[in-house]
Amino acid sequence: MLKKITLLLMGLGLGIVHFAWAAGDPEKGKTFYAVCVACHGQDGAGNKALNAPRIAGQEIWYIERQLKNYKSGIRGANNKDIYGMQMRPMSMTLPNDEAIANVSAYVNSLKAKPPVATIQGDVGAGKAAYMICQTCHGAKGEGNKALNAPKLIGQQDWYMVRQLKGFKDGLRGTHPKDVYGMQMRPMSMTLTDDKAINNVVSYIVTFK
Numbered sequence: 001m002l003k004k005i006t007l008l009l010m011g012l013g014l015g016i017v018h019f020a021w022a023a024g025d026p027e028k029g030k031t032f033y034a035v036c037v038a039c040h041g042q043d044g045a046g047n048k049a050l051n052a053p054r055i056a057g058q059e060i061w062y063i064e065r066q067l068k069n070y071k072s073g074i075r076g077a078n079n080k081d082i083y084g085m086q087m088r089p090m091s092m093t094l095p096n097d098e099a100i101a102n103v104s105a106y107v108n109s110l111k112a113k114p115p116v117a118t119i120q121g122d123v124g125a126g127k128a129a130y131m132i133c134q135t136c137h138g139a140k141g142e143g144n145k146a147l148n149a150p151k152l153i154g155q156q157d158w159y160m161v162r163q164l165k166g167f168k169d170g171l172r173g174t175h176p177k178d179v180y181g182m183q184m185r186p187m188s189m190t191l192t193d194d195k196a197i198n199n200v201v202s203y204i205v206t207f208k
C-alpha cells in the first residue's frame with residue numbers, strides 16, 4: 001500500500017515538473033534572450049538591416065517548434081539558406097527543451113510597435129490570393145494552432161516575402177522531417193511570381 005502511494009506521489013511530482021516545463025517561465029527565459037537582443041531587438045521588433053524578423057507576441061508553440069527545427073537542422077541547414085544559417089547557431093545557445101520553452105514564453109510576452117511597410121503591391125489582388133491562405137492562417141492572419149499555422153499579424157513584409165520565396169525555392173519546407181513546412185510549401189506555389197507574392201503580403205500587412 002505504502003509503496004503504491006509513494007509511486008503515485010512520485011508520478012504526481014513528475015507530472016508537476018513536466019507541467020512547469022511545458023508552460024515555460026518567461027522570467028527564466030529573459031536570461032537566454034540576452035543573446036537574441038543583438039538581432040531581434042530588446043522588444044522583439046526585429047531588424048531589417050540584420051535580416052531578423054519580428055518575433056514579439058508570436059505564439060509560444062510556433063516559436064518553440066522553429067527553435068527546435070533550427071537546432072536539429074530541419075530549418076537553416078541548407079547552405080543556400082543564408083539567413084536561416086545565421087539563426088541556427090543562435091538556437092544552439094539554448095541548451096535544452098526547458099530553455100526553449102522559457103525563452104519562447106518570454107518572446108511571446110514581448111510587445112513591439114507594428115512594423116513599417118517596405119514593399120508595394122496590389123492589395124486587392126492580394127486579398128483574392130489570400131482566400132486560400134485563410135483556411136489555415138485565419139481570415140485576419142491570427143494563426144491556428146490546430147492547423148499548425150503561425151500568426152502573421154505584425155510580421156514584417158520583407159521577411160514574409162523572403163519566406164514565401166524560400167518555400168517556393170525549397171530552402172524551407174523540404175527537409176524530410178519538416179512536416180509543417182511541407183504543408184506550407186505547396187501553398188507558396190499558388191503565388192505564381194514575385195508580383196503575386198508582393199500582392200498577398202501587402203494585403204497581410206493590413207491585418208491589425
Ligand code: HEC
Pocket residue numbers: 032033035036037038039040050051052053055063066067076083084085086087090091093094103107
Ligand atoms: C545573428 C542574429 C540573430 C540572433 C543573435 C538571433 N537570431 Fe533569431 N533569427 C535571425 C534571422 C536572420 C532569422 C531569419 C532566418 C530565416 O530566414 O529563416 C531569425 C529567425 C528566428 C525565428 C523564426 C521566426 C519565424 O517567424 O519563423 C525565431 C523564433 C528566432 N529567430 C528566435 C531567436 C531567439 C530566441 C534568439 C536567441 C536565443 C535568436 N533568435 C537570436 C537572426 C538572429
Ligand code: HEC
Pocket residue numbers: 065129130132133134135136137147148149150155160163164180181182183184187188190191200
Ligand atoms: C494548409 C495550411 C496552410 C495554408 C493554406 C497556408 N499556410 Fe502558410 N503556413 C502553414 C504552416 C503549417 C506554416 C508553418 C511552417 C513551419 O512550421 O515551418 C506556415 C508558414 C507560413 C509563413 C512563414 C511564417 C514565419 O513566421 O516564418 C508565411 C509567410 C505563410 N505561411 C504565408 C502563407 C500564405 C501567403 C498563404 C497563402 C498563399 C499560406 N501561408 C497558406 C500552413 C498553411
